[in-house]
Amino acid sequence: MVEGVGRYAREAVAGMGSAGRMVFGAVRASRDVRTWGPHATEQMMKLGVGSLPIGILIACFTGIVLALLASYAFTNAVPRYLVGTLVQKTVMMELAPVLTGLALAGRVGANIAAEIGTMRVTEQVDALETLAYDPIAYLVTPRILAGLVMFPVVVGVAMMVGLGAGWLASMGLLDLSSEQFLKGARFFFSEFDVRYGLVKAASFGVAVTAVGCAAGLETRGGAEGVGAAATRAVVTSAVLILVLDAFWAVVWLLGRSV
């Protein structure tokens, strides 16, 4: 057991080291625009535009459920318009970034890990190196850049859709007027809420794509290794999302008031 703990610790530190090295390499390779430029749009389309439906679906149901949950939780002692406050704050600052990030970790992280892992086990990555292409600039930089740009886009749309779904649910399913919901939504609203959610989403995008790329590049063996890499990418991305969520909360929310 002691040996197992030691092995896991070594692998974790080695993984963080390789991921850090890879992110640093991707930043350094961002100067090589001619290498990653032609692939950036494709990756953004795949990661971002392709992920919009799942993000919208998650946000839609989240908004509805939050409105119903708030209505259920608030007794007569609490004004009903606070349903709007709870939906706005929760969707924008927490649920839209985290749930969308987790969904994209499964979709995007696994996709990247499987794609690059397959390239690794079929020696396409080695072929790139043989052709004097930097695999980091060719494979990792456009993906991390796509995650950095498109995660906030998807999460931003999810925020607005979640808020709108909560608004419609409050009017349609609850005995709440549009004015009441908007009063609650505006009650403690600050543009910081949007900024906070988008910055978190960008950090999640970098984490998910970097972990996916690292898992793919470290793939060993055949198809089994690719599957393991995809699984590792999803699990690590999900954990990293939760860790980053707590990190941003401590950094930005601790000691801050509306």
Next chain:
Amino acid sequence: MKKRSNDFLLGLTILLSLALIILVTLFLQETELGTRRQKVVARFRDVGQVTVGSLAVIRGVKAGSVEAVELEPGGWVHVRLSLDKDVTLPPDPVVLLGASSLFGEWQASLTPRRSVPAGAEVALQLAESAGGGTGILPGAVLPDVAQLTTVAGSIAGDVASVAERVQVAFNDSAARELRASIRNVNNLSAELARTVRVQSRNLDTVSVNVREGAASLARASTAFARSVARIDSATSKGEVQAIMRDVARTATQARDAAERINRMTLSLERTEVSLRSVMFRADSVLLKVHQGQGTLGLMVNDPGLYRNSDSLMMELRDLIADLKKNPKRYIRLTIF
């Protein structure tokens, strides 16, 4: 071609997403782009929990929001309000900051100075913050729920202390005495109820009498009013002046009569004294007569004298008759 299509779709997605985020943010912040708004600045010593974005209301109606909260020299805080351009400020306006709900929401109320809630603290704040310069309104902070809760907590502490003392004082003997007192109070209340029933009947009678008395008073007042009206009319003809002159004359005559009566009374007193003296003397004379003293007493008290006098009178009557019959026997008239 496909790459250019992807670029367009990606750019459109990003731009639409950004536009959506910006529009929703502006909508939730109630930002009005391109609308001219009027600015009002008020100064305070403290702004409580008012922040940028807090509501500005006039008579409870939303008129704008707090645009800025700034620290100023001299220990002042300036609050800049952004109001709708159509809003008309109340006369002699002041700005009051206070909680608008129990959930930490504060607002700035623009109100006429005459409508400020009574309170020495608020008046003091307004007086202190006045004179901040042209266009700077005086402001005050109303007591918030926390302060009221603190006072309520202090009161609750006092009540708890009193309750504790009551608990110490309220032992078994006190409970027995209290039960006895309750019984006594019960009996007393029964007696009181009976008394009240009796008195209520009396009161009914009294009230009837009072009602009748009131009716009589009403009638009397009506009659008095008529009399006053008559007096008023009489006054207008000068009859009262004549009556008053007659009364004055009569009073003068009465005074003279009284003086005469007074003099007569003095005379009568003197006459009485004389009469008493006469009576006393008469009484002494009669006493002497009764006692047979003196001639008259002898005459009154001696029957023999009465008889002699009677016979004398008879002889004298005979003599007179004889004299009438034979005057020459007794009277001899000679000349020379």
